[in-house]
Every structure is written in C-alpha cells, then in structure tokens.
Amino acid sequence: xxxxxWVLLVAVIGSLPLxxxxxxxxxxxxxxxxxxxxxxxARIIALDQDRELTLDGPLGTxxxxxxxxxxxxxxxxxxxxxxxxxxxxxxxxxxxxxxxxRISIQLLGMHPRFDAINx
Amino acid sequence: xxxECRRRQPIRQQIQTTPEDHRIAWLAALAxxxxxxxxxxxxxxxxxxxxxxxxxxxAVLLQFGWRMAAWVSLLRVLCGSLLLGTFxxxxxxxxxxxxxxxxxxxxxxCRLPGRGFGPVGYSILAALAHMTGQFxxxxxxxxxxxxxxxxxxxxxxxxxxxxxxxxxxxxxxxxEHRQCRT
Numbered sequence: 001x002x003x004x005x006w007v008l009l010v011a012v013i014g015s016l017p018l019x020x021x022x023x024x025x026x027x028x029x030x031x032x033x034x035x036x037x038x039x040x041x042a043r044i045i046a047l048d049q050d051r052e053l054t055l056d057g058p059l060g061t062x063x064x065x066x067x068x069x070x071x072x073x074x075x076x077x078x079x080x081x082x083x084x085x086x087x088x089x090x091x092x093x094x095x096x097x098x099x100x101x102r103i104s105i106q107l108l109g110m111h112p113r114f115d116a117i118n119x
Numbered sequence: 120x121x122x123e124c125r126r127r128q129p130i131r132q133q134i135q136t137t138p139e140d141h142r143i144a145w146l147a148a149l150a151x152x153x154x155x156x157x158x159x160x161x162x163x164x165x166x167x168x169x170x171x172x173x174x175x176x177x178a179v180l181l182q183f184g185w186r187m188a189a190w191v192s193l194l195r196v197l198c199g200s201l202l203l204g205t206f207x208x209x210x211x212x213x214x215x216x217x218x219x220x221x222x223x224x225x226x227x228x229c230r231l232p233g234r235g236f237g238p239v240g241y242s243i244l245a246a247l248a249h250m251t252g253q254f255x256x257x258x259x260x261x262x263x264x265x266x267x268x269x270x271x272x273x274x275x276x277x278x279x280x281x282x283x284x285x286x287x288x289x290x291x292x293x294x295e296h297r298q299c300r301t
Contacts, residue, residue: 001237001239001240002234002235002236002237002240003234004231004233004234004235004236004237004240005236005237005239005240005243008236008240008243008244009239009240009243009283012243012247012279013279016272016275016276016279019271019272019275020272022272023268023269023271023272024269024272
C-alpha cells in the first residue's frame with residue numbers, strides 16, 4: 001500500500017456515506033399529484049394545500065380530496081367504486097384509477113417509485 | 120521479371136506476431152477463463168459481481184504497463200461475451216462500458232506524479248470506475264428511471280470491497296512492481 005493508496009481509500013470510504021445520504025434521502029415523499037382524465041394531458045397539482053378537486057369524466061363528476069400531502073377519491077359515478085376503496089394514497093408513486101370514468105391520480109415525489117421492475 | 124517470379128509462388132500469408140502479442144493472448148485467455156467461470160456464480164443483485172477478472176487487468180498493468188492491460192481487458196470483454204453468447208446484448212454493452220471506464224481511469228492514474236498507486240489503489244479506482252460506467256449506461260439506455268439510483272450507493276460499496284480484495288490478490292501475484300507508464 002503506497003501513500004496514494006491510503007489517501008484514495010480514506011477518500012472513498014469518506015464519500016460513501018455522502019452517496020447514501022444523497023441518493024436515499026427524500027425517499028417516497030410525495031410532492032405532487034398527477035391527474036389524468038381520458039386522453040387529455042396530465043395535470044400536476046401541488047400537495048401542499050388541502051383542497052378538493054372536481055374532475056369531469058365521461059360518466060360524470062369524480063371528486064378527489066387532497067389533505068396532509070395525501071390524496072383519495074371521495075366520490076365517483078362508477079359502478080365498482082374500486083377507486084374509492086383504494087383509500088388514501090400516501091407514498092410517491094401510488095396510484096388510484098377510476099377506469100369507467102377514465103380518471104387516474106398518482107402521487108409524484110422527487111424520485112418516483114417503481115411500479116414494476118424487470119430484468 | 121521479379122514480379123512474375125513472385126506471382127508463381129503459392130500465396131502464403133502469415134500475420135506477423137510479436138512476443139508481446141503472444142503474451143497479450145495468454146493473459147487475455149486467463150482473464151476470459153475467470154470471466155466465464157465467474158459468470159456461473161449466482162448474484163443477489165443485477166450488476167453485483169466480484170469482478171475477479173479485474174485481478175488480471177491490475178496485475179498486467181503493474182507488470183507490463185497500461186497498453187497491455189487495455190488490450191487484455193477489452194479482449195476479455197469481447198471474447199467473454201462471444202463465449203457466453205451475450206455479444207452485442209445489453210450485458211455486453213454494460214460490460215464494455217465498465218471496462219472502458221476502468222481502463223480510462225487507470226490511464227489517468229498511471230500518469231500521477233510521484234510513487235503513484237499500488238495494486239490496491241489501482242484496483243479500487245478500476246472497480247469504482249467500472250461500476251459507475253456500467254451503472255450510468257444502464258440508466259441511460261435500459262432503465263431510464265431516477266429510482267434506479269437508489270441502488271447506486273449499495274453497488275458502489277460492493278465495488279469498493281471487491282476492488283480492495285482484487286487489489287490484494289493482484290499485489291500478491293506481482294511481487295516486483297514496475298512503472299505502468301508505457
């Protein structure tokens with residue numbers, strides 16, 4: 001081991017924690033809600049304010065509630081109500097959709113989570 | 120007259136090889152063997168591999184210089200992929216990107232003033248550069264999703280550990296070590 005070896009080793013070991021803090025911070029914190037209705041371009045809505053969205057789809061009006069950085073469907077004119085049963089979306093990447101009314105909402109974070117990984 | 124005589128002789132072509140070419144071939148064969156054997160090892164994470172063929176690259180670098188190390192490393196990637204049937208596949212491209220980056224960083228490291236690095240230093244640099252190059256390419260071409268970077272610190276830690284181990288092995292293989300600046 002030469003002196004350069006030691007310097008390198010110390011520098012690398014010292015900077016590894018920085019890599020961890022840099023890439024692992026902010027994990028899964030949702031910042032925005034992406035709202036998609038039919039084929040229209042998606043709308044991005046900030047989660048920092050509590051509000052209720054009224055979204056008009058082909059079947060009628062769905063209502064989405066945003067509270068404490070979370071979001072959920074409160075009402076939808078669909079037969080199955082799966083979107084409402086999906087409950088609160090809390091982490092970045094989580095998604096709820098009302099297919100009959102062609103509305104989907106998804107939470108977005110700084111680093112969106114995977115919905116699928118395939119190797 | 121002379122040209123006519125030559126034409127009548129049977130055509131025999133032989134590629135002129137130097138002792139250095141033979142040495143490159145032998146060392147590359149060794150590296151390829153390790154590469155192929157290692158590909159049989161199971162891996163808990165894609166991209167995570169001990170990279171023991173790196174030992175040969177580092178040993179060659181110390182013993183015979185950078186130019187030969189580059190030859191051996193790139194030949195290993197090429198022939199290894201042909202043997203494993205991954206030539207021009209994503210695996211091959213990732214491997215090539217990694218080998219290219221590690222050879223590149225070794226070129227720079229060899230040109231440092233003073234005594235420079237020893238086997239462990241070169242090996243750590245090569246392993247980290249390999250991982251960074253491979254990972255960046257994977258992100259750019261195959262999984263262009265920011266979430267993949269969460270794997271990066273883990274893979275870099277593994278690269279550091281395997282780099283140290285490979286360096287120690289390479290150091291044990293090359294007792295006397297010469298300058299790598301050729």
